[in-house]
Amino acid sequence: MKRKWGLGILGALGLGFAVVRINGKLRPGPMTMKLEQFFLTNPVRVAYFGPRDALRLAGDLSGLRVLEVGIGVGVVLSEIAHRVGEGGQAYGVDIQSEAVRRTEHRLSTEGVLSRTGLATASATEMPWADQSMDRVIMVAMLGEVAPSQRVTALEEARRVLTPDGLLVITEFWPDPHYIPLAKMVRHLRQAGFSVVDVFEKPMLYSVSAKPVRAFEP
Numbered sequence: 653m654k655r656k657w658g659l660g661i662l663g664a665l666g667l668g669f670a671v672v673r674i675n676g677k678l679r680p681g682p683m684t685m686k687l688e689q690f691f692l693t694n695p696v697r698v699a700y701f702g703p704r705d706a707l708r709l710a711g712d713l714s715g716l717r718v719l720e721v722g723i724g725v726g727v728v729l730s731e732i733a734h735r736v737g738e739g740g741q742a743y744g745v746d747i748q749s750e751a752v753r754r755t756e757h758r759l760s761t762e763g764v765l766s767r768t769g770l771a772t773a774s775a776t777e778m779p780w781a782d783q784s785m786d787r788v789i790m791v792a793m794l795g796e797v798a799p800s801q802r803v804t805a806l807e808e809a810r811r812v813l814t815p816d817g818l819l820v821i822t823e824f825w826p827d828p829h830y831i832p833l834a835k836m837v838r839h840l841r842q843a844g845f846s847v848v849d850v851f852e853k854p855m856l857y858s859v860s861a862k863p864v865r866a867f868e869p
């Protein structure tokens with residue numbers, strides 16, 4: 653009986669993943685908010701592919717200005733807002749206004765909205781000043797940006813980072829827009845970053861990188 657349940661759950665997960673992956677190929681770009689809500693907030697995601705590993709290489713965030721690019725429904729940004737504490741600021745941007753609205757609701761419910769700044773904008777053109785962020789975080793985001801724009805989005809992250817700031821990118825394999833680590837490292841080098849550290853576990857990696865070329869306005 654237990655075996656039947658186990659196989660049923662695995663089958664349902666496999667089918668769900670196949671549907672999302674085919675959908676991702678047929679309709680490139682951001683997932684719909686309904687799919688995001690389901691895939692990003694379920695307990696398996698939060699426990700295994702969640703904020704803990706996404707922020708592992710970001711260090712102590714207290715008192716820092718930390719920007720997440722591609723916030724979805726705010727699962728990672730909420731953790732960032734708690735970690736920066738009252739002396740820090742958490743910023744978030746998403747190309748979908750509905751994502752920003754849902755994140756705002758989440759942060760407000762958790763009582764941390766006052767230390768956050770949210771914007772609806774593209775990763776390739778963000779409304780923050782040069783060198784205004786200590787950390788930039790991207791989780792399962794870059795693969796949703798058109799291939800020709802990915803290095804531009806990383807260059808934009810470099811623009812807003814302080815010279816000693818850190819970019820941390822996390823990708824996990826069930827995501828239909830997953831970018832393999834070797835390809836990500838190539839993108840990072842092209843955009844003027846050098847890799848600092850890599851964390852890997854089955855189906856997930858996180859890579860931290862620092863600007864090697866100072867941003868020239």
Ligand SMILES: C[S@@+](CC[C@H](N)C(=O)[O-])C[C@H]1O[C@@H](n2cnc3c(N)ncnc32)[C@H](O)[C@@H]1O
Nearest residue numbers: 682722723724727746747748774775791792796
């Ligand atoms: C798979 S979700 C991940 C959300 C969040 N980082 C998390 O891990 O819970 C990717 C998000 O990136 C956003 N996104 C996609 N392309 C973007 C772009 N060019 N600029 C900003 N956000 C983008 C999507 O709208 C979506 O909300």
